[in-house]
Structure formats: C-alpha cells, structure tokens
Amino acid sequence: MADYKALEDLVIQVRRDILRQVHKVNSGHPGGSLGCAEFFVALYNELMDHNNDFSMDGENEDIFFLSNGHISPVFYSVLARSGYFPVEELNTFRLLDSRLQGHPTTHEGLPGIRMASGSLGQGISVSIGAAQTKKLNNDNHIVYTLCGDGELQEGQNWEAIMYAAGNKVDNLIVTIDLNGQQIDGSTENVLPLGNMKAKFEAFGWDVMDIEEGNNIEAVITGMKKAKEKTGKGKPICVLLHTVMGNGVDFMMHTHDWHGKAPNDEQLENALSQNPETLGDY
Amino acid sequence: MKKYTDSGKKDTRSGFGDGLTELGKKNKDVVALCADLTGSLKMDEFKKNHPERFFQIGIAEANMIGIAAGMTIGGKIPFTGTFANFSTGRVYDQIRQSVAYSGKNVKICASHAGITLGEDGATHQILEDIGLMKMLPGMTVINTCDYNQTKAATIAVAEHEGPVYLRFGRPKVANFTPADQKFEIGKAVQLQEGTDVTIIATGHLVWEALQAAETLHENGISADVINIHTIKPLDDEAILKSVKKTGCVVTAEEHNYLGGLGESVARVLSTQHPAPQEFVATQDTFGESGTPEQLMDKYGLNASAIVAAAKKVIARK
Numbered sequence: 001m002a003d004y005k006a007l008e009d010l011v012i013q014v015r016r017d018i019l020r021q022v023h024k025v026n027s028g029h030p031g032g033s034l035g036c037a038e039f040f041v042a043l044y045n046e047l048m049d050h051n052n053d054f055s056m057d058g059e060n061e062d063i064f065f066l067s068n069g070h071i072s073p074v075f076y077s078v079l080a081r082s083g084y085f086p087v088e089e090l091n092t093f094r095l096l097d098s099r100l101q102g103h104p105t106t107h108e109g110l111p112g113i114r115m116a117s118g119s120l121g122q123g124i125s126v127s128i129g130a131a132q133t134k135k136l137n138n139d140n141h142i143v144y145t146l147c148g149d150g151e152l153q154e155g156q157n158w159e160a161i162m163y164a165a166g167n168k169v170d171n172l173i174v175t176i177d178l179n180g181q182q183i184d185g186s187t188e189n190v191l192p193l194g195n196m197k198a199k200f201e202a203f204g205w206d207v208m209d210i211e212e213g214n215n216i217e218a219v220i221t222g223m224k225k226a227k228e229k230t231g232k233g234k235p236i237c238v239l240l241h242t243v244m245g246n247g248v249d250f251m252m253h254t255h256d257w258h259g260k261a262p263n264d265e266q267l268e269n270a271l272s273q274n275p276e277t278l279g280d281y
Numbered sequence: 282m283k284k285y286t287d288s289g290k291k292d293t294r295s296g297f298g299d300g301l302t303e304l305g306k307k308n309k310d311v312v313a314l315c316a317d318l319t320g321s322l323k324m325d326e327f328k329k330n331h332p333e334r335f336f337q338i339g340i341a342e343a344n345m346i347g348i349a350a351g352m353t354i355g356g357k358i359p360f361t362g363t364f365a366n367f368s369t370g371r372v373y374d375q376i377r378q379s380v381a382y383s384g385k386n387v388k389i390c391a392s393h394a395g396i397t398l399g400e401d402g403a404t405h406q407i408l409e410d411i412g413l414m415k416m417l418p419g420m421t422v423i424n425t426c427d428y429n430q431t432k433a434a435t436i437a438v439a440e441h442e443g444p445v446y447l448r449f450g451r452p453k454v455a456n457f458t459p460a461d462q463k464f465e466i467g468k469a470v471q472l473q474e475g476t477d478v479t480i481i482a483t484g485h486l487v488w489e490a491l492q493a494a495e496t497l498h499e500n501g502i503s504a505d506v507i508n509i510h511t512i513k514p515l516d517d518e519a520i521l522k523s524v525k526k527t528g529c530v531v532t533a534e535e536h537n538y539l540g541g542l543g544e545s546v547a548r549v550l551s552t553q554h555p556a557p558q559e560f561v562a563t564q565d566t567f568g569e570s571g572t573p574e575q576l577m578d579k580y581g582l583n584a585s586a587i588v589a590a591a592k593k594v595i596a597r598k
Contacts, residue, residue, distance in 0.1 A: 057355050065351075106383050114354055116383045119374050125344045126379055129351020129359075132336070136312070137355050156375070159341035163348070166339075 002046050007216045009277035010045065010081065011037045015247045016280060017077035019270050021093040022261040028094060028102065031257040032148060033074035035179050035214070035242040040078040042219040043144060047227065052083040054111035062141045063130060065115055067123020068148035068177065069103035070259065075112075076100050080281075084112035087281040121154025123147055124174055128164050131172040142230055145174045150182030153191050158203075164235040165204030173226050173236045178213070179244040181255040196239055206234040213242035248273055282498055283473055285457045285491050291428035293449035293485075294392040298323025299428075300435025301360060301390075305331050308358065308439055314349055315362045316342045321451075322362035322392050342367045343375050349387045350379035358439055359387050365394035365448055366407040369414060380444045381417040388438050389414075393451045394424070395535035396563065396580055397485055397573035406568035412540020414446040415513045421466060422513040424448040424534070424542075426487035428456040430510060433464035441466055448484065450535075452573040455488045458508075466511050469519035473506035478591045479523040479530040481507045483542045486533035486561065486582060493587035504591060512542050517549045524550060529557045529594040533587050535577075538562035557597035559590035 014037045022028035044050070048062040066075050073093065080087045085099070092098035099110040103118030115126050127145040134141055151157070164172060176196065184190045193199075200207045206229050210222035222238065229236045244258065245251030248270040251262075262270055304311045305327045313327050314336045328335040338345040342363055349359035361368065368391035369376070380387045391410065398406045415422045421443060425431040431449045438445045458470075472487070473494050482490035487508045494504040505523045509516065524530050530550065532543035543560040550556050563580050577583045 059355055063354070115350065115385075116378050119378045122343075122347050122375055122379050125347020125375075126351035128344075129348035130354045131351075132348070133352045133355035133357050136333070136357065139355065156341075156343040156347065159339075159344035160347065163338060163341065163344055167336075 002220055004217055007041055007045060011041050011216060012274045013276070013278040014041060014074060014077045014081065015274045016271060016276060017090055018073040019248070019262060019267055020280065021073045021076070021090055023267045025094040026261045028073055028261060029070040029259045030073065030261065031181065031244040031251060031255070032068065032071040032177065032179065034248060034251060035244045035246045036071055036074050036146065036177055037247065038214050038216045038219045039146065039175065039240060040074050042216060042223060044078050044082045046220050047223050048144065049141060054084055056114060058114065059137065060139055060141060062144060063114060064144040065123050065127045065130070066104060066117055066146055068120060068146065068151050069117030072100070072102065072104050075104060079112035081278070085110065090281045120148070120151040121156040124157055124160035124164070127172055127174065128160055128169050131169050134171055141171070142227065143172050145172070147174060147176050149176055149178045149180065149193060149196070150187050150190070152176065152193060161200065161203045161205065168233050169235050170231055170233050173230065173238060175238040175240050177242055178239050179242045181244045181258060183255065183258050185255055200237040204234060205237045206232070207237045207239065209239045209241065211241050213240040214246045282495070285472070287455035287457050289456060290453040291456045292451060292453050293425055293428055293431040294321070294451060295323050296425070296428040296431030297390055297392065297435050297447070297449055298326060300432040302326040302330065304436055304439050305334070310356055310358045311360065311439055312336065312352060312357045313360045313362065314338055314345050316340055316345050316367065318363050322390070324362050342372045346372045346375040347379050350383060350385045353385045353387060360390050361387065362390045362392070364405060365391035365410050366405055369410040370407060373413060377417060381420050384419060385444060386442055388445045388447060390435070390447045392449055394448045395450060395485070396568040396576045396582065397450050397452045397535060399452065399573045399576065400570050402570040403567040408537045408563050408568065409540060410448065411512055411534070411536045411542065415545065419443060420513065421445045421511065423466065423511050424484040425510050426484055426508055427454060427458050429460050429462060430458045430464065433462050434510065437464040437466060450485055454485055457488060467514045467516060468511070469516035470508040470510065471519070472508055473504060475503035475505040475527065477503045477527060478595050479505045479507065479527045480533060480587060480591065481509055481520060481530060481542070481546055482533040483509045483512060485535050489582070489584045490533055490587055492584035493591065496584065496588050497591055502591065502595065509542060512545055515545050515549065520546055520549050521554055524554055524556050528598050531559045531561060531587055531590045531594055533561040535582055536562055537565055539565055557594050559594040561586050561590050
C-alpha cells in the first residue's frame with residue numbers, strides 16, 4: 001500500500017521545483033509540467049521497476065521516454081528527487097553549460113535521459129524500438145512513454161500507433177496527457193483531436209482512461225491496471241485527464257502558462273499555495 | 282599508370298545486401314529495418330536468415346528512424362534501408378533529434394541515390410542528401426563506388442560506434458576495387474599517382490575518374506586520382522598532400538555542387554592550401570527521367586566531363 005501522504009508531499013515539492021526552475025531563468029514550460037506532477041511521482045516511485053544507478057541500455061528494468069520534452073521541469077525534478085542526479089543541479093536549469101537543457105537531451109550526459117526530445121511526435125516510435133529490443137533480449141520489462149495531447153497532431157505518431165498494434169508491441173504503455181490545451185489555445189480551437197479513445201481503439205490498442213489525472217491515488221491505481229494489460233498482444237494507451245497548471249489557481253484551466261514563467265510576485269503567490277514539504281534545493 | 286579492370290558490372294545496392302547478409306551471420310546484435318523496399322535494397326537474404334531480427338516498418342520512414350533510434354537502447358545495431366530520398370530529406374528532423382543529437386548507433390543505409398536512379402525521375406533522385414547529412418554533428422557520411430567497396434563498408438560500419446549515413450545506388454556499374462579490401466572509415470584511397478591535376482571522386486564518379494585519367498594520360502596529362510568514400514570525416518591529409526603536388530583539383534560527385542564533396546574539399550583547401558578547383562557535379566538543379574547513362578551525360582557527370590574540367594583547371598594554375 002502506497003504512502004499517499006508522502007507521495008502528495010513529494011508532488012507539492014515537485015511543483016515548487018517546477019515553479020522555481022522556470023522563474024529563475026524566466027523561461028520554460030510550467031503549465032504542462034504542473035499538470036503531470038502526479039504522473040511522474042507515481043511513475044518513478046510506485047510504478048516503474050527501475051535502477052537509480054543509470055545505464056543507457058536500461059536492461060532488466062522498466063524505462064521511460066518523455067515525448068513532449070518541453071515539460072522538462074517536472075522530469076528533471078522527479079529524476080533528481082529519485083536520486084538520478086543531485087537536487088541542487090535543478091539550479092542550473094537552462095543555464096549555459098548545464099546538463100539540464102531547455103529540452104531533455106542525452107548530449108550532456110544527464111542520468112535518466114535516454115533520448116533527446118522537444119521536436120514533437122517522435123517518442124512513440126522511439127519507445128516501440130526500445131520495447132522491441134527488450135523482446136529480442138528476452139527482457140520482460142515495460143517501456144513507458146508520455147505524450148502531450150496536442151502533440152498527437154504530428155503525423156509520425158499515427159505511423160507509430162499503426163505499427164505498434166500491427167506488430168503486437170504489448171510491452172509498451174503510452175500515456176497521453178489529455179489537458180486540452182496547447183500553445184495557441186485549446187486543442188478544440190487549434191485542431192480538434194476528436195474522440196481519442198475511439199481513434200486508438202480503431203488502430204488496435206487497448207485503451208483506458210484515468211479521469212482524475214491529478215489525484216495521485218487514482219493515477220497509481222489506474223497505471224497499475226494498465227500494467228496488468230501488458231503482455232496480452234496489444235499496446236496500451238492511457239488517456240490521462242489532467243489540468244494544465246494544476247496546483248496553482250491562476251495557472252489552471254488555461255493555455256496561458258504553457259510556456260511562460262511567473263514573475264516574482266506570481267511566484268510568491270504560487271509557492272504560498274504549495275508550502276515547502278521535503279525542502280527546496 | 283595502374284590498370285583497373287571491371288570484374289563484371291554489379292549494383293552497389295547488392296554490395297549492401299550481401300554485406301548485410303554476412304553481418305547477420307557474424308553479429309547477433311545487427312537488426313535490419315525496411316520501409317517496404319526489401320527487394321530494392323537487397324535485404325531479402327537477411328530477412329530470410331533472421332526473420333526475428335528483420336523489421337518491416339511499412340511506408341512510414343519517420344517511424345522507422347525513431348524505432349531504429351529506440352532499438353539501440355539495449356544494444357542493438359539497427360540498419361535502416363530505403364531510398365536515399367526517403368532516408369534523408371523526408372526524415373531529417375527524426376535523424377537530427379533522435380539519432381544525431383541523441384548520439385545513437387544507427388546505420389542509415391540509402392540506395393537509389395543520385396541521378397542514376399534513372400527513369401523514376403526527380404521525385405526520387407535526391408542530389409542534396411550528402412549536404413543534408415554532413416551538416417549533422419557527429420554523423421559519418423560514406424558514399425561507396427562499387428559493389429566490393431559497398432559490401433566492405435557495410436560490414437565496417439557495424440564496428441563503428443555512432444550514426445552513419447551509407448549512400449549507394451541502383452544501376453549496375455563497374456566493380457573494380459578488391460574483393461578482400463579492408464574498409465577504413467575516413468581514409469582516402471589513392472588510385473593513381475600523378476603530378477598535373479588531382480581528381481577527387483566519390484561514388485559512381487570514381488570509375489569515371491579512372492577513365493578520365495586514362496584519357497588525360499593519352500593527352501600527356503598526369504592525373505592523381507583519389508577515391509574519397511568517406512565525405513565526413515574527410516581525409517584532409519590525403520587531399521592536401523595531393524594538391525600540394527599537383528596545384529589544382531577537380532572534384533567529381535553525383536550530387537549538387539552545393540553541399541557536396543566539392544565544397545568539403547574547397548573548405549580544406551581554402552583554409553590550408555588555396556588552389557584552383559573545378560566541380561563536376563549537378564548545377565543546383567533537379568534531375569529528370571532517362572536512363573542512367575543518358576542522365577550522367579546530360580548533367581555532365583561522366584569521364585568526358587572530368588577530362589574537360591581537368592583541362593580547364595590546369596589552365597587556371
């Protein structure tokens with residue numbers, strides 16, 4: 001049984017990390033990062049069988065790829081707080097000579113990152129490749145991926161979605177961050193995604209919803225169900241319903257904070273809504 | 282002059298296919314991916330021998346590059362196969378981010394490169410791929426000249442850690458390099474020793490350069506002929522050594538003069554040993570339908586074009 005109180009404390013600390021990272025350099029993407037805090041905390045603390053002693057090949061462990069690389073602040077925070085690199089290094093986010101580049105990369109050798117992402121739409125393909133290598137290596141572990149919902153407007157995703165089902169890549173769980181927002185507005189206004197569940201099902205995937213994507217218990221319960229669906233001949237898609245900017249009242253339910261940092265006053269307000277739990281870096 | 286003989290015309294893509302077959306037997310980490318062109322890329326034998334290591338991706342090249350990049354995680358050495366056009370321009374961003382920037386050990390194997398693809402016409406005849414690929418940091422770029430060299434290169438790139446672009450073609454061309462050659466990435470091959478002009482050629486133009494050197498010899502002109510199979514990293518030393526001796530150079534390639542081998546050679550010379558240079562290459566144009574021979578003639582990519590360029594560049598010394 002997971003210690004939900006401890007996990008919720010971690011989520012709050014991750015929110016603070018996100019806000020402080022983007023505030024310091026006055027750039028970065030807080031909205032999507034905040035919306036996925038629970039997912040990342042659940043993934044790295046309760047769901048993945050992973051080694052904090054990082055190896056690029058990730059053999060005999062579950063591995064994760066972030067396709068929508070712009071939500072790097074949440075990824076970096078959770079990796080650091082899982083022991084992949086020192087938490088103090090979050091201070092270097094987006095600074096010159098940092099391993100914490102604006103978008104995640106392997107180029108600077110940051111532990112925990114196995115593929116550069118940022119140019120959207122490539123993560124599912126990459127994850128399929130890693131999943132097929134696991135099968136070739138008789139490695140009975142799972143490959144997890146997170147994609148943005150707006151990101152699904154990129155055509156490469158649908159090549160990958162067709163391939164994964166056609167080739168029974170069933171050691172793969174792709175989670176879609178369904179927050180309904182993208183840079184220019186709501187997905188409904190920019191380019192409607194239609195019925196995502198029906199689309200994935202039509203391509204031959206096993207699809208499930210996690211309606212409360214910002215409830216840590218719901219995320220863990222839902223993702224555990226997803227895990228049980230692996231190994232049954234179909235790739236798994238989880239539609240994770242989240243709120244962009246979750247946990248900071250003035251950032252929620254809008255695309256305004258997709259790629260904008262808070263000013264000093266806004267930071268203070270946002271942090272006061274998320275009092276320090278585990279200690280700031 | 283050294284004598285080179287054609288042991289019988291063969292396509293370079295078959296060199297790739299046969300090299301891949303050999304690799305399949307000796308390296309269990311080699312996997313092959315193809316985007317619905319298995320026969321054209323001569324990958325059937327690998328597929329037959331190792332069905333579990335062959336991945337039919339369908340007509341989805343972007344997905345193929347992404348899957349290949351992902352497969353390296355866990356130690357596989359993926360070889361992707363499709364036409365040069367669909368191996369580069371169509372998937373440039375996927376290669377840039379998931380392969381080159383991510384430093385993945387993917388071998389992008391590209392057939393039907395250049396104008397000698399022939400009758401299919403300009404949609405399929407990419408003349409910009411060398412430029413596209415050499416601009417990517419960390420990418421090794423290889424353009425082989427015949428069957429034997431392509432086979433040797435295919436085997437050699439598996440031993441090289443890092444992304445590689447391996448470019449070859451469709452038509453049957455002279456097979457004149459040794460069957461037992463050791464392929465050294467980044468090492469130029471000196472084919473003729475001469476003193477009046479350096480001819481630096483890559484790919485299908487290497488055989489043409491040898492024919493040109495014979496004609497020049499008959500005209501009393503002594504040509505140094507260098508086969509540059511690796512455009513990046515470029516063998517600067519071999520180029521400088523030759524041009525210091527001859528004082529001028531002709532570069533020859535089945536590619537646009539913008540972005541190709543010629544520009545790489547010009548960079549080396551302009552910074553270290555300025556010398557007159559002529560470019561045998563396409564002149565910033567698309568191709569068209571025709572037989573390979575007709576197209577090589579029309580676009581000035583053959584021995585007679587090299588002879589004319591050599592005479593012109595010698596006059597500029």
